[in-house]
Amino acid sequence: MILHQIEALAAAGVTDIVLAVNYRPEIMEKYLAEYEEQFGINITISIESEPLGTAGPLKLAERILRKDDTPFFVLNSDITCEYPFKELAEFHKSHGDEGTIVVTKVEEPSKYGVIVHKPNHPSRIDRFVEKPVEFVGNRINAGIYIFNTSVLDRIELRPTSIEQETFPAMVKDGQLHSFDLEGFWMDVGQPKDFLTGTCLYLSSLSKKGSKLLTPPTEPYVHGGNVLIDPSAKIGKNCRIGPNVTIGPDVVVGDGVRLQRCVLLSGSKVKDHAWVKSTIVGWNSVVGKWARLENVTVLGDDVTIGDEIYVNGGSILPHKTIKANVDVPAIIM
Amino acid sequence: MSLQVPFREKANGGVPGATKAVILVGGASRGTRFRPLSLDVPKPLFDVAGHPIIWHCLTAIDKVPSIHEVYLIGYYEESVFRDFIKDASSQFPNLSIKYLREYQALGTAGGLYHFRDAILKGRPEHIFVLNSDVCCSFPLNDMLKLAEEKDAEAVILGTRVSEDAATNFGCIVSDAHTRRVLHYVEKPESYISNLINCGVYLFSTDAIFPSIRSAIKRRTDRPRLGSYRSSDNLASSFMIDDDEESEKTEVIRLEQDILSDMADNKQFFVYETKDFWRQIKTAGSAIPANALYLQKAWQNGSTELAAPSANIIPPVYIHPTAQVHPTAKLGPNVSIGPRAVIGAGARVKESIVLEDAEIKHDACVLYSIIGWSSRVGAWARVEGTSTPVTSHSTSIIKNGVKVQAITILGKECGVGDEVRVQNCVCLPFKELKRDVANEVIM
Secondary structure (H helix, E strand, O other), X not given: OHHHHHHHHHHOOOOEEEEEEOOOHHHHHHHHHHHHHHHOOEXXXXXXXXXXXXXXXXXXXXXXXXXXXXXXXXXXXXEEEOOOHHHHHHHHHHHOOOEEEEEEEOOOHHHOEEEEXXXXXXXXXXXXXXXXXXXXXXXXXXXXXXXXXXXXXXXXXXXXXXXXXXXXXXXXXXOEEEEEOOOOEEEOOOHHHHHHHHHHHHHHHHHOOOOOOOOOOOOOEOOOOEEEOOOOEEOOOOEEOOOEEEOOOOEEOOOOEEEEEEEOOOOEEOOOOEEEEEEEOOOOEEOOOOEEEOOEEXXXXXXEOOOOXXXXXXXXXXXXXXXXXXXXXXXX | OOOOOOOOOOOOOOOOOOEEEEEEEEOOOOOHHHOOHHHOOOHHHOEEOOEEHHHHHHHHHHOOOOEEEEEEEEOOOHXXXXXXXXXXXXXXXXXXXXXXXXXXXXXXXXXXXXXXXXXXXXXXXEEEEEEOOEEEOOOHHHHHHHHHHHOOOEEEEEEEOOHXXXXXXXXXXXXXXXXXXXXXXXXXXXXXXXXXXXXXXXXXXXXXXXXXXXXXXHHXXXXXXXXXXXXXXXXXXXXXXXXXXXXXXXXXOXXXXXXXXXXXXXXXXXXXXXXXXXXXXXXXXXXXXXXHHHHHHHHXXXXXOOOOEOOEOOOEEEOOXXXXXXXXXXXXXEEEOOOOXXXXXXXXXXXXXXXXXXXXXXXXXXXXXXXXXXXXXXXXXXXXXXXXXXXXXXXXXXXXXXXXXXXXXXXXXXXXXXXXXXXXXEOOOXXXXXXXXXOEEO
């Protein structure tokens, strides 16, 4: 997922990327050298020894962000959309104020924090209304920003919320604008949303006629939107799709049925299994004639026994499942 | 009432050692708990382990050298058993098999008594009486041996069950040393013994018919309620109105009306089997019965069973006319009926697939019965739940609700591609297009 973001940033001319993490940085490091080379960029990992909220990590990375006077992008990693970085940078430059937030229109604004513009101004933000009862607008924060380096003066090195503290201060000074996002947007922090986000992403690839998608002429592709890594192996008589992503080094056996699911790298789905609305974690194994559905999530290195049924199970890493999970549950 | 019953006259008339067997098959109004499968085939003829339930009784009877005549007693139409008797007569050439039809339900003892002349023809010394709804190894020769040793008037086959399960059956209190039955009570309210009645009896002909006759006499002399002991039966007999009661006076049951009285007699013994035993009451109980008979056949080296291989986990019975794709994996404890078709990469385990049914490619069938001419779609999953070996129940508690452990599809049902059916009983001719669980589909 982060690769999509890095790719889009590099395409927009970004040269330095800071990854602000507080969880298992070693997982990230493995991939970064490869990406740096691939895209010709510098990637720095900034580790929070204690959680610093959504604004604190920016202060922590001040040295890199202030390398020159050009503005910097801020992205929440668990959102997916068609990243409009170039247009965003141009728009930001054109208004000349300190910051711009990407906003997206939603059908039910009452579930989110809604942005209200200054009267008679198309982009300058007047205020935020958290979970409005009455309709005040339908644009919400999409979790992507561009700031001038001067914003860093507003942030202290302590746990700080960018939404609760930094933005209201900027709004007060009339320094914060909004930029409308075209196309899909999705917060994929939850597995259910991750699957939906993947479907949206695959649909968008399909709409663009992307060469990344497995061509529907393959006999096993069913309903399109299937993205299979070239290193993955697919068995005989499978039916795969719609909306399936298969990662590197995945092995899919014979007679397997996959739909609306993501198989992460190194995982294995054995013969005749049936997988729907499921994330199969790295190096996990799904047994023969197993059936996984209803937002089942397998962590790293999970084993599902032959003929086992899992309905909406969240299975923690390294577990082996030998009995049916009939009702949604977290298996620890 | 004059009776043509020979009394202890072995020396002058009775043929020493001659034995006959009676299989009580019941009638169409019985076996309702075996629905939906009994809607299409009478329960005694339902196939488990590749053969009708009563065929397994005949196999055991055929092993007793002194038996040459077998009667099926029940109140089904004459035509019901015609084909079966024809086939069985050629498979068991040493047995003469006849169906005796009761004009109405007479009860397990009433039916015997009604046909006493036929049964006593040739003056057999002993008769075996087998309920057709039990599945066991029928150790008839051992029972006969015990009867001869003890000069018994009656020998009952008993087995030990868990204390919780015991009160659902006829309970036997016996003298551990002499094996004499001291007390017998049918389905007691409280725990009495974990040794239960298996529904298989051996009677001396001299003793059983007089016993039934005196039970009938008691019935006519005394009000019906007097012969009942448990409040359960009291409650149900109150419900019977006068007309019906007079009609039912001829219903005499071995369990309720005969065995308790026999326990007062000193010549009533129990043969306790350590081998398997299951009742075949509900349709779901056909699955454990199928498994037990297949395991027995496997242990006896039966040549009927499919040869084990990477995709055949024994024991598996495949009818010679069934088509099983080489990539399908079957077993253990699977029976595939005539002309059934099992597709590529299908999985069948602990299940019965009946005549003309089809399981499409990559489907998975576990702990289920697939009815005659039913179809299970590609990647479909039809699933029941395994019950413990010691359990005599075919229902399980799931999320606080009692559901059928075994999934049963009646005749000509269809399960759509990729559809999941779990712990359901599905009446004939239903099409299942969406996932279903824990339901009876009418």
